[in-house]
Amino acid sequence: MLMTNKYSSISFLSDYGTRDEFVGVVKSVIYEIAPHCRVIDLTHEIEPFDVRAGSLSLARAVSYVASGVVLAVVDPGVGSPRRAVAVEVADGKGVFVGPDNGLLAMAIALAGGAGRAVCLTNTDYHLDAPGETFAGRDIFGPVAAHLCNGVDLSELGEMIDPALLLPGVVPLPREEKGALHGEVTWVDRFGNCQLNVGPDEVADFGDVVRVEIGSLMSGASATREPVVRALKIVRSYDQIGSGIGLVIDSYGMLSLCVDRGSAATELQIGQGDLVVLSRSSDSAAQTNISITTAVKISPTR
Amino acid sequence: MLMTNKYSSISFLSDYGTRDEFVGVVKSVIYEIAPHCRVIDLTHEIEPFDVRAGSLSLARAVSYVASGVVLAVVDPGVGSPRRAVAVEVADGKGVFVGPDNGLLAMAIALAGGAGRAVCLTNTDYHLDAPGETFAGRDIFGPVAAHLCNGVDLSELGEMIDPALLLPGVVPLPREEKGALHGEVTWVDRFGNCQLNVGPDEVADFGDVVRVEIGSLMSGASATREPVVRALKIVRSYDQIGSGIGLVIDSYGMLSLCVDRGSAATELQIGQGDLVVLSRSSDSAAQTNISITTAVKISPTR
Amino acid sequence: MLMTNKYSSISFLSDYGTRDEFVGVVKSVIYEIAPHCRVIDLTHEIEPFDVRAGSLSLARAVSYVASGVVLAVVDPGVGSPRRAVAVEVADGKGVFVGPDNGLLAMAIALAGGAGRAVCLTNTDYHLDAPGETFAGRDIFGPVAAHLCNGVDLSELGEMIDPALLLPGVVPLPREEKGALHGEVTWVDRFGNCQLNVGPDEVADFGDVVRVEIGSLMSGASATREPVVRALKIVRSYDQIGSGIGLVIDSYGMLSLCVDRGSAATELQIGQGDLVVLSRSSDSAAQTNISITTAVKISPTR
Numbered sequence: 001m002l003m004t005n006k007y008s009s010i011s012f013l014s015d016y017g018t019r020d021e022f023v024g025v026v027k028s029v030i031y032e033i034a035p036h037c038r039v040i041d042l043t044h045e046i047e048p049f050d051v052r053a054g055s056l057s058l059a060r061a062v063s064y065v066a067s068g069v070v071l072a073v074v075d076p077g078v079g080s081p082r083r084a085v086a087v088e089v090a091d092g093k094g095v096f097v098g099p100d101n102g103l104l105a106m107a108i109a110l111a112g113g114a115g116r117a118v119c120l121t122n123t124d125y126h127l128d129a130p131g132e133t134f135a136g137r138d139i140f141g142p143v144a145a146h147l148c149n150g151v152d153l154s155e156l157g158e159m160i161d162p163a164l165l166l167p168g169v170v171p172l173p174r175e176e177k178g179a180l181h182g183e184v185t186w187v188d189r190f191g192n193c194q195l196n197v198g199p200d201e202v203a204d205f206g207d208v209v210r211v212e213i214g215s216l217m218s219g220a221s222a223t224r225e226p227v228v229r230a231l232k233i234v235r236s237y238d239q240i241g242s243g244i245g246l247v248i249d250s251y252g253m254l255s256l257c258v259d260r261g262s263a264a265t266e267l268q269i270g271q272g273d274l275v276v277l278s279r280s281s282d283s284a285a286q287t288n289i290s291i292t293t294a295v296k297i298s299p300t301r
Numbered sequence: 302m303l304m305t306n307k308y309s310s311i312s313f314l315s316d317y318g319t320r321d322e323f324v325g326v327v328k329s330v331i332y333e334i335a336p337h338c339r340v341i342d343l344t345h346e347i348e349p350f351d352v353r354a355g356s357l358s359l360a361r362a363v364s365y366v367a368s369g370v371v372l373a374v375v376d377p378g379v380g381s382p383r384r385a386v387a388v389e390v391a392d393g394k395g396v397f398v399g400p401d402n403g404l405l406a407m408a409i410a411l412a413g414g415a416g417r418a419v420c421l422t423n424t425d426y427h428l429d430a431p432g433e434t435f436a437g438r439d440i441f442g443p444v445a446a447h448l449c450n451g452v453d454l455s456e457l458g459e460m461i462d463p464a465l466l467l468p469g470v471v472p473l474p475r476e477e478k479g480a481l482h483g484e485v486t487w488v489d490r491f492g493n494c495q496l497n498v499g500p501d502e503v504a505d506f507g508d509v510v511r512v513e514i515g516s517l518m519s520g521a522s523a524t525r526e527p528v529v530r531a532l533k534i535v536r537s538y539d540q541i542g543s544g545i546g547l548v549i550d551s552y553g554m555l556s557l558c559v560d561r562g563s564a565a566t567e568l569q570i571g572q573g574d575l576v577v578l579s580r581s582s583d584s585a586a587q588t589n590i591s592i593t594t595a596v597k598i599s600p601t602r
Numbered sequence: 603m604l605m606t607n608k609y610s611s612i613s614f615l616s617d618y619g620t621r622d623e624f625v626g627v628v629k630s631v632i633y634e635i636a637p638h639c640r641v642i643d644l645t646h647e648i649e650p651f652d653v654r655a656g657s658l659s660l661a662r663a664v665s666y667v668a669s670g671v672v673l674a675v676v677d678p679g680v681g682s683p684r685r686a687v688a689v690e691v692a693d694g695k696g697v698f699v700g701p702d703n704g705l706l707a708m709a710i711a712l713a714g715g716a717g718r719a720v721c722l723t724n725t726d727y728h729l730d731a732p733g734e735t736f737a738g739r740d741i742f743g744p745v746a747a748h749l750c751n752g753v754d755l756s757e758l759g760e761m762i763d764p765a766l767l768l769p770g771v772v773p774l775p776r777e778e779k780g781a782l783h784g785e786v787t788w789v790d791r792f793g794n795c796q797l798n799v800g801p802d803e804v805a806d807f808g809d810v811v812r813v814e815i816g817s818l819m820s821g822a823s824a825t826r827e828p829v830v831r832a833l834k835i836v837r838s839y840d841q842i843g844s845g846i847g848l849v850i851d852s853y854g855m856l857s858l859c860v861d862r863g864s865a866a867t868e869l870q871i872g873q874g875d876l877v878v879l880s881r882s883s884d885s886a887a888q889t890n891i892s893i894t895t896a897v898k899i900s901p902t903r
Contacts, residue, residue: 008336009332009336011325011329013322013325016791017791018319018620018643018645018646018647019645019647019790019791020645020647020659020788020790020791021615021644021645021659021662021663022790022791023643023645024613024615024642024643024644024645024663025644025662025663025666025667027642027643028613028642028644028663028666028667028668029666031611031640031642031668032668032669035610035611035640035668038332038336040325040328040329040332041319041324041325041328042322042325042326042329043319043320043321043322043324043325044319045319045320045321048791048792048793048864049792049862057321057322060322060326061322061325061326061329064326064329064330064438065326065329066329066332066333066336067333076839076861076862077839077840078838078839079837079838079839079840079841080838080839080840080841129852130850130852130853130854131837131849131850131851131852131853131854131855132837132838132850132852133838133839133849133851133852134851134852137666137852138852186321188320188321188323189317189318189320189321189323189349190349190350235380235432235433236379236380236381236433236434237377237378237379237380237381237434238378238380238381239380239381247432247434248431248432248433249432249434249435250430250431250432250433250434250435250438250439251431251432252431252432253432259377260350260377262349309637310633310637312626312630314623314626319620339633339637341626341629341630341633342620342625342626342629343623343626343627343630344620344621344622344623344625344626345620346620346621346622358622358623361623361627362623362626362627362630365627365630365631365739366627366630367630367633367634367637368634487622489621489622489624490618490619490621490622490624490650491650491651536681536733536734537680537681537682537734537735538678538679538680538681538682538735539679539681539682540681540682548733548735549732549733549734550733550735550736551731551732551733551734551735551736551739551740552732552733553732553733554733560678561651561678563650
């Protein structure tokens with residue numbers, strides 16, 4: 001059968017890091033199979049084994065990734081009976097390849113939901129390997145490359161019901177006594193702390209929102225005074241002035257930010273920490289009323 | 302109008318880091334608009350918000366970057382009224398795209414100076430975005446890609462007077478009482494400390510140069526004994542022998558170096574620290590006469 | 603003479619890091635000379651000056667790298683009289699380019715051994731440079747690109763006897779009193795500790811192997827209680843259960859691993875540390891009998 005190149009790009013996310021040659025080896029394998037194909041690195045610095053952080057990163061990126069193959073590998077269960085899968089979206093305009101451990105779920109949903117899905121059981125499209133602990137090199141990478149070459153999903157193994165793919169854990173905020181209990185879903189390189197709360201969800205609270213941070217930390221034994229602020233919602237870092245700001249970030253979510261500094265360092269918070277938003281008692285008053293911690297806004301060296 | 306691909310490469314420098322998916326998303330956006338275009342990463346590990354370090358990195362790289370588009374984003378003022386610009390150099394053989402905050406200035410000067418310049422106000426060439434804090438994805442990246450596709454500078458917004466672009470801060474050494482007061486402009490991965498002083502500028506001092514380090518640190522309250530050495534200028538690390546050497550580096554500048562070790566660690570100095578060079582009183586004598594600090598030349602793990 | 607493109611890819615490994623623009627500049631130089639050529643980064647995070655770690659990384663990758671040019675630069679002797687070389691393998695299907703300091707030796711051997719070899723003395727194929735400390739940019743990168751363009755090895759300088767290339771130091775395990783003295787050759791991002799011992803070499807010891815770690819550390823003054831375990835050899839991380847496991851890794855070597863955790867952190871060991879394997883006195887008994895250290899399996903933030 002004559003095959004034509006079907007996809008021209010593979011968008012690649014993993015927790016492999018770049019300190020070792022893992023990513024380079026996967027790309028080498030892909031290049032040998034599908035030399036026409038461009039690999040676009042999303043990131044490889046997902047914390048080791050952090051499926052949730054990987055799924056959130058993929059979800060943030062997905063509306064921007066090129067149509068084609070998305071290869072995502074955060075796979076603490078490599079070699080275990082967890083399934084390896086490929087899942088079509090958008091009538092086959094895109095295919096997600098990775099472990100069936102929830103990593104892909106949010107991104108697939110954002111891309112319109114799963115179409116056909118296959119369990120990657122056909123070893124004809126895998127590499128022979130001396131061990132079973134590097135599925136990126138031996139299974140996922142080769143399969144992604146073969147898909148680019150025009151191999152149909154159905155040839156890669158047993159078709160499965162996409163409804164049975166492991167769902168992701170979407171961190172939704174919850175309402176309690178008129179307040180919105182959100183959490184920090186992402187701390188970026190700059191120390192900006194994205195919340196799982198959009199501006200629409202706090203519209204009722206007015207222009208200035210009461211933000212309580214650290215009242216219940218993700219760490220079980222954490223006990224410390226919560227930081228409480230009344231923050232105006234702004235659209236850029238320079239509108240924050242000094243101290244902490246509540247910014248509509250580039251994904252349209254609310255983020256705790258410091259202008260030219262790190263909110264994560266300033267507030268000593270991280271991924272998963274609770275943030276409670278509510279109506280401010282002094283909504284018309286000045287912002288940043290209760291700055292109780294020292295603000296250092298210079299970047300660390 | 303029929304457009305032909307005008308540029309085939311985008312050289313990309315930023316402070317986005319690679320821990321998050323920022324760089325991958327910008328590349329995805331570029332790929333969707335200009336799939337023929339190769340993106341060459343210069344570095345994305347400029348310290349957050351450090352416009353000066355970014356401008357120095359770009360200046361070091363500029364005589365080697367491929368002709369085409371240079372995309373540079375170190376942009377602490379993103380979303381503020383700072384201008385986003387594109388600036389032609391070398392009769393349009395190259396175009397710099399980035400914020401007008403001094404980041405591009407030195408590199409543009411080294412590339413022969415600014416030709417036409419435009420303020421990126423035409424949103425037809427931007428991405429719609431839910432927030433204003435990621436101009437690399439929404440403005441600079443798309444514009445760089447459209448330039449590669451053949452869109453003329455004049456279509457991107459209002460043409461501006463290139464003489465009004467924000468100048469960069471070029472760290473020039475100054476003479477004082479027969480000595481040259483330079484500074485460390487760059488500490489590289491290996492701990493080599495590049496100075497803003499070339500060998501010609503110290504030629505009058507003879508073969509062996511007196512080097513005083515740490516007499517006035519960049520940190521305001523720093524007080525410590527300065528380190529004084531008499532150093533011969535050499536052309537490779539193995540000519541240093543033990544201790545600190547003064548090497549003509551790969552950019553033709555003087556660098557404080559340790560053979561197979563880190564001068565920055567050894568001397569406890571960093572970017573911006575003062576280094577005073579002068580005539581040595583014992584110019585014919587042995588080098589490295591006053592080693593007062595312990596030398597550790599093994600790489601750290 | 604009409605030249606045709608001979609190689610389409612350069613696989614690139616170095617200790618340049620990605621914090622500086624070194625790698626980007628080398629790629630820019632390559633792109634200007636051989637724009638058709640794809641550069642595949644293996645890794646650039648080899649510890650500065652660590653030729654041995656670089657050679658091991660290259661050896662692990664070599665059976666997967668694309669046929670074509672392999673550019674490897676871990677070069678503490680840059681600018682010294684050490685030779686710069688290019689070495690053909692597999693009847694010219696591949697060429698290794700780098701310093702003749704042992705870095706390339708293991709990979710060349712694994713690729714079938716050296717064919718023709720040349721010392722890169724012809725400066726026609728180098729870049730003019732203001733200093734001699736960046737051979738990747740000025741010598742190795744340009745030569746790699748010219749090879750891709752079809753320049754023959756013999757044009758690059760004086761042909762040399764491949765038998766005279768500096769050999770690498772292959773860390774072989776040794777037998778002593780019925781035990782096998784191996785060492786940790788690699789700690790990967792996840793903390794897995796690869797040994798220079800394959801499963802065949804310990805087959806005589808039975809299913810469960812006695813493993814003694816830390817009895818003689820690479821650090822001279824290290825004194826601590828050795829950790830002794832009886833470990834079953836398994837094929838995936840999830841088969842370890844809790845504590846330390848002995849896994850046949852993706853290269854077919856034995857690795858000390860923790861499921862979803864770091865064996866290196868857990869055992870406080872690193873590259874070069876001694877590991878002694880021998881017959882377990884309780885080979886039929888349960889595994890992990892002597893867990894004496896606290897096990898933390900959560901990934902660090």
